Amino acid sequence: MEKRFKEDKYEASTTWKKKLSNLSTISAIYVKNNNEREICPVHLENECGISAYCLVSALATQSEFSTDLVILENNGVLPECVIEIAKRYSNIFRIEEKSIRLEPNINICEDHISYKGCQNRKSCCDVHICKNYVLGECREEHCVWGHRWDTNHNISVLKKFCMNGLPCDVLQKVFKGKIISAVDGCINVCDKYNTKGCDSKHCTSLHVCLSYLISTMQASLSFCLHPCPRNHNILLPSCISVLARCGISTNESIKDIVCEIFESNRVLAALISNTQSESENLSLHKTYNRSDSVEKEDDSLICRMSKENERIVAQERSNPESHVTSSTTLWSHYLKGNVPIAEICYESVENICELEDNGCPRLHAVSHFHWQVSGPDGIWLNLRSNQVNCLERAYCNPGKNCILLPCLDPSSLDFSCKTLFTLMGRESWCSDFSSMTLCSKSGNYLWVRRICTQKLENVTVKASKFMWYFLDHNNTWIEYGKADSSHSVNLAVTISSDEIETAYIDDPKGVVHFTNSQFNYELNFLLMVQINKISGKIRQVVRRPQPHLQDDGLDDLPQTWNVMLPKQRVQRVILNATSAEYHAVLNLMKNFIFNSVSIERIQNPYSWRAFHNKVKEMTLLYESEMAVDIRYLFHGTSYDAVQNICEENFDWRLHGTVHGLAFGQGTYFTPSAKLASGYAKPDIQGYRYLFVARVAVGTKVLGNSNMRKPPINPLTQKPYDCTVNNVFNPSIFV
Numbered sequence: 001m002e003k004r005f006k007e008d009k010y011e012a013s014t015t016w017k018k019k020l021s022n023l024s025t026i027s028a029i030y031v032k033n034n035n036e037r038e039i040c041p042v043h044l045e046n047e048c049g050i051s052a053y054c055l056v057s058a059l060a061t062q063s064e065f066s067t068d069l070v071i072l073e074n075n076g077v078l079p080e081c082v083i084e085i086a087k088r089y090s091n092i093f094r095i096e097e098k099s100i101r102l103e104p105n106i107n108i109c110e111d112h113i114s115y116k117g118c119q120n121r122k123s124c125c126d127v128h129i130c131k132n133y134v135l136g137e138c139r140e141e142h143c144v145w146g147h148r149w150d151t152n153h154n155i156s157v158l159k160k161f162c163m164n165g166l167p168c169d170v171l172q173k174v175f176k177g178k179i180i181s182a183v184d185g186c187i188n189v190c191d192k193y194n195t196k197g198c199d200s201k202h203c204t205s206l207h208v209c210l211s212y213l214i215s216t217m218q219a220s221l222s223f224c225l226h227p228c229p230r231n232h233n234i235l236l237p238s239c240i241s242v243l244a245r246c247g248i249s250t251n252e253s254i255k256d257i258v259c260e261i262f263e264s265n266r267v268l269a270a271l272i273s274n275t276q277s278e279s280e281n282l283s284l285h286k287t288y289n290r291s292d293s294v295e296k297e298d299d300s301l302i303c304r305m306s307k308e309n310e311r312i313v314a315q316e317r318s319n320p321e322s323h324v325t326s327s328t329t330l331w332s333h334y335l336k337g338n339v340p341i342a343e344i345c346y347e348s349v350e351n352i353c354e355l356e357d358n359g360c361p362r363l364h365a366v367s368h369f370h371w372q373v374s375g376p377d378g379i380w381l382n383l384r385s386n387q388v389n390c391l392e393r394a395y396c397n398p399g400k401n402c403i404l405l406p407c408l409d410p411s412s413l414d415f416s417c418k419t420l421f422t423l424m425g426r427e428s429w430c431s432d433f434s435s436m437t438l439c440s441k442s443g444n445y446l447w448v449r450r451i452c453t454q455k456l457e458n459v460t461v462k463a464s465k466f467m468w469y470f471l472d473h474n475n476t477w478i479e480y481g482k483a484d485s486s487h488s489v490n491l492a493v494t495i496s497s498d499e500i501e502t503a504y505i506d507d508p509k510g511v512v513h514f515t516n517s518q519f520n521y522e523l524n525f526l527l528m529v530q531i532n533k534i535s536g537k538i539r540q541v542v543r544r545p546q547p548h549l550q551d552d553g554l555d556d557l558p559q560t561w562n563v564m565l566p567k568q569r570v571q572r573v574i575l576n577a578t579s580a581e582y583h584a585v586l587n588l589m590k591n592f593i594f595n596s597v598s599i600e601r602i603q604n605p606y607s608w609r610a611f612h613n614k615v616k617e618m619t620l621l622y623e624s625e626m627a628v629d630i631r632y633l634f635h636g637t638s639y640d641a642v643q644n645i646c647e648e649n650f651d652w653r654l655h656g657t658v659h660g661l662a663f664g665q666g667t668y669f670t671p672s673a674k675l676a677s678g679y680a681k682p683d684i685q686g687y688r689y690l691f692v693a694r695v696a697v698g699t700k701v702l703g704n705s706n707m708r709k710p711p712i713n714p715l716t717q718k719p720y721d722c723t724v725n726n727v728f729n730p731s732i733f734v
Contacts, residue, residue, distance in 0.1 A: 065174065069083075108134065127157055207239065338380050344453045345360050463548050468500040481493065507525070582599055592674040631694070702727055
């Protein structure tokens with residue numbers, strides 16, 4: 001047998017090329033010479049003249065990366081020789097009943113695509129590449145997880161499996177198949193998404209409310225507490241992508257799609273059978289994935305809702321402030337904005353919110369207003385800052401009922417905000433404030449809403465103050481209580497805009513009656529019209545926010561500041577020990593035992609505006625508000641430097657340093673009040689002085705004592721914004 005093979009080797013190869021051209025690569029296995037390659041175990045040919053390297057290259061050209069052994073034998077290739085190689089390198093090939101398959105035991109490193117990254121790069125045997133790129137879903141030009149197969153690490157790993165010579169498209173197909181096969185036709189409902197919230201960009205499980213899926217299967221049962229913050233739309237692009245990978249068609253009814261999801265996962269199927277035996281009101285107790293055992297479902301998946309739980313749920317539904325549905329505080333620069341209370345947290349704008357760590361029920365923002373958009377799924381998404389300012393400026397003008405929004409630029413969106421682009425696309429959207437909708441040129445409609453700061457006693461926020469206007473006979477919008485465009489003072493009504501607003505808050509569907517010197521009027525809140533009860537004349541009415549935007553589109557100074565003289569550069573205001581602002585600062589120092597003598601607010605309009613201008617500049621540079629990374633940090637100093645810092649802001653060149661520059665030249669900050677106090681030199685009375693400041697951290701790099709300025713960031717070609725002592729968990733910022 002061996003002698004016949006060697007004599008007929010070239011002839012068999014030629015015959016195979018003629019008979020089966022798509023297997024010509026395998027033919028090359030028998031005519032290559034050992035001297036043409038470096039001597040490597042996977043390159044060494046067996047006595048039949050076959051090497052693992054060439055077998056990989058050959059199988060990579062075949063559909064499904066496999067070929068039938070019978071076909072090989074019919075074309076002059078001895079199956080015994082191929083099987084010998086496959087058994088020797090079982091970590092690369094798999095012998096099936098009548099075929100051989102390329103199935104390397106190599107995957108995409110899960111640690112690499114985690115937050116901390118792979119900590120064992122030298123010993124890691126998996127490739128370091130973006131999983132979404134392999135799936136064809138990542139288009140980020142500078143993706144931090146990487147889109148290159150030819151990095152030093154990937155080449156060294158691929159070489160162990162004879163794959164370093166394969167084309168990029170073949171490698172992508174191999175690893176894409178491994179990702180999909182890992183799902184194995186079974187739809188997993190993301191456990192983390194249904195509990196704490198999943199923000200992984202590489203999650204291959206379904207991000208949908210499990211309670212909703214169960215309710216869809218069992219229409220008589222309802223598990224969801226409304227409003228539910230999780231996704232109830234399985235036809236979102238992210239869900240369609242997961243379903244498609246598992247071979248589930250979305251061109252079916254919702255019920256049929258959900259049925260297929262449960263049929264593909266035996267744990268979910270068992271859950272439904274358990275649910276059918278429960279006829280009383282049930283509450284979801286825990287979420288699950290495919291790795292959970294069916295045997296544990298009876299005591300871990302569902303628990304019965306007691307009468308006390310029913311009472312608590314009813315109370316929470318009637319009083320949304322008593323229940324926070326998510327432990328994560330949502331910010332206006334995040335993608336999703338479904339907050340339990342559709343208001344902006346006043347403390348998040350002006351001070352520090354004490355509820356931020358535990359989950360504030362209101363939206364956190366840098367301004368007292370924000371705009372959100374929603375599609376058919378009812379999930380509110382935060383619009384981008386340029387769209388928000390465009391809508392706000394128009395909405396404050398009673399004469400404008402529509403405005404054309406700036407189009408979204410996908411290259412300027414964070415990866416996490418791609419859903420917003422999927423919803424709105426590159427289309428031009430025009431607002432309609434009367435119906436609070438957005439309409440595209442192609443005729444698509446979206447809901448839009450404005451949220452503003454919560455109302456507080458003795459606090460006036462311009463963005464939360466509403467004015468009432470009517471359209472007079474000259475088509476001019478006139479504020480209630482003022483003369484019309486013809487300056488007829490006798491026609492001015494006796495009711496003010498503030499009085500109408502008070503009545504509207506009490507009863508948004510009610511009616512208000514008022515008069516002027518000649519007529520009696522009725523204002524119908526439901527129809528938003530004013531009716532002259534004598535003449536029957538009907539006029540349009542609108543309710544709009546008080547104009548409050550400056551020319552730059554930002555609020556000028558915090559409204560909590562004390563009044564300052566026009567030429568006053570700085571004012572130090574001692575905070576009342578009972579004020580929320582005072583306790584917010586103490587909360588930042590909660591892990592530091594100290595005796596606070598006083599806390600002062602530093603009012604410096606020049607530093608305030610410089611800070612916000614810098615934040616605006618960084619937002620444009622990084623095309624993301626989240627990347628600016630604003631934090632509250634401490635700085636310890638001496639008494640002599642306090643007033644200079646209040647007047648001139650932080651500048652290490654002016655205020656000097658006596659503690660060295662271990663991580664580079666600059667002003668040192670830390671999130672630890674205890675650490676900062678160690679750098680605060682006591683005065684003659686033993687008092688130490690700490691500053692707590694809002695710091696735009698931006699991009700970080702590991703610093704050292706030789707750095708005069710941060711190095712160049714290869715992604716922006718500009719210097720990093722700060723140096724730190726630890727990139728992943730910094731305790732010092734310079």
